[in-house]
Amino acid sequence: MAMPDRPVIMLSAGEASGDLHGGTLCRALRALEPTVNLVGMGGPRMAAAGMEILADPTHHAVVGLTEAVGRVPALYGAYRALLRRIRAQRPDALVLIDFPEFNMRLGRAASRAGVRVVYFVPPQVWAWRPWRARRIARFATRVLTVLPFEREVYEAVDAPVEYTGHPLLDVLPLDMTRDHARERLGLDPAVSVIGLLPGSRRKEIARLLPAMLEAAKKLAAGDPRRRFLLGAAATVNAPEMATALTVARETGGPRIDIVEGLTHELMAAADVLMIASGRNG
Incomplete structure (x- = not known):
């Protein structure tokens, strides 16, 4: 007390x-x-x-x-x-x-x-x-x-x-440039980067991630050089999500790398974002 x-x-x-x-x-x-x-x-x-x-x-x-x-x-x-x-x-x-x-x-x-x-x-x-x-x-x-x-x-x-x-x-790194964000994430400045942010709740992810993975497959077919990154919230079971990404790749989807704890950098680095609805970050 x-x-x-x-x-x-x-x-x-x-x-x-x-x-x-x-x-x-x-x-x-x-x-x-x-x-x-x-x-x-x-x-x-x-x-x-x-x-x-x-x-x-x-x-x-x-x-x-x-x-x-x-x-x-x-x-x-x-x-x-x-x-x-x-x-x-x-x-x-x-x-x-x-x-x-x-x-x-x-x-x-x-x-x-x-x-x-x-x-x-x-x-x-x-x-x-x-x-x-x-x-x-x-x-x-x-x-x-x-x-x-x-x-x-x-x-x-x-x-x-x-x-x-x-x-x-x-908390947002508002002064972070696209190039700086990509440097932190180890990304080529010249490639097209697409970020996936399916949310922080398990049911939300279960509902949104399959649609995002299907969209990623179509986008990759249009340009195989595109990089795909998935931002994982602290509440997410990362190994479980990694398994879902592996299954998606085995069925023709692109490689998608998981980014933990760097969601804001991912947002700054991406050319396109697929994001779950919400206002609170």
Whole structure:
């Protein structure tokens, strides 16, 4: 437990993208206040930034109801662990990072316990289920949006909102040139490079990767000199993905090399990208 005079901030992130943003936020908070006690739910990036991890669901990200139902027991256990700590320690603030189905419930409970709640990277209410904005406004002390037009959406329901800018701008190598990125990846500057980014969730990858591999086969037929690279998220089982690529090659597909931990460099190096939908990196 933290000493009474140390600020305590709990954070809650449930996916790889949230862990990325949470890790950046943890480092920023510690730079502002070196004695801060960070605790909560997150993944390896938040742990590396000095947060005490009470639960880590980020390696088992899901898409769709079927996979989500299978995770209910683990997520319920994580919820209970966080709620116990909230009631026992009364953190100075709870920071929610995306993951709305879980975090909205946690935020309501924390607010009822008298804890200030900050929602960082709130759900895309402008795209679907807009009623969530009003629900968030009822329990959030502050909503920090990452897209400029989101501010107006939350202002319309009287939420205390600020536009912060997208956190990826703090981690993307914006000054990296195409040639520099290719040098880091060991790519010939003259070849055509096509990147595949099928996502970070197992079901998402299972749905999108076959279509991407089929597209890669057709693109390779048009120009055999093209290079294909696949960016693997931290949540991905790389050996399992490598097996899928081997099978695809045995059935006439091109060689596709897996790139781990260098997704942003891959994006800078590629001439064409096939990307799973999403906003959080």
